[in-house]
Amino acid sequence: MPAYDLIELLFFAYRDFVSDPDRILGEYGFGRAHHRVLHFVSRQPGLTIAELLDILRITKQSLNRVLKELIEKGFIESRTGTADRRQRLLFATPQGHDLALKLAKLQTRRIMRALADAEPAAKEAVSRYLLCLIDPDDREHVKRLVFGPGKT
Structure with missing residues (x-):
């Protein structure tokens, strides 16, 4: 399969993957950046x-705008660190957690539908393929974030 075909398939898959959450986020006046932060x-x-800036790879200015909205609307709360009082620790409020879960369930359903008829080996291949799309110098970091310590 030509690379351009894969590029287009990835564009269309991403379009549909985010379409359901986009509709719900729009009801709150939120966009995809809000979704990623909340997730x-x-x-x-x-x-x-x-840590959040490192995960999202966005500017502090971009994060501040989105975070401010999420905090003001009661989806995230910022607490002072216990060890370092200059540090701000972020927590989803019950409302924020519920929204994040609702959005994740929509995307989980789409993924499970896509994998329903696939063999276990194909499911593993999809996971490996997605990891290979990530820059090589960041793969181990992403594996730790996604799968947790000791599961890489």
Whole structure:
């Protein structure tokens, strides 16, 4: 299969993968940046601003705008660090966690539908393929984030 065909398939797959969450996020006046922040904060309670910036690879200015909206609307709360009072730790509120879960369930359903008829080896191949799309110098870091310590 030519690479251009794969590029287009990836564009179309991503379009549909984010379409359901986009509709729900729009009801709140949120976009994909809000979704990503909410997802990672919900999955990793107590995440620091620096850790979130490292995960998302966005500017502090971009994060501040999105984070401010999520905090003001009651989806995320920022707490002062216990060990370092200058540190801000991020937590999803119950409302934020519920929204993150609702969005994840939509995407999980789409993924499970796509993998329903695939062999176990094909499921592993999809995981390996997605990891290979990630820059080589970042793969181990991403594996730790996604699969947790000791599961890489």
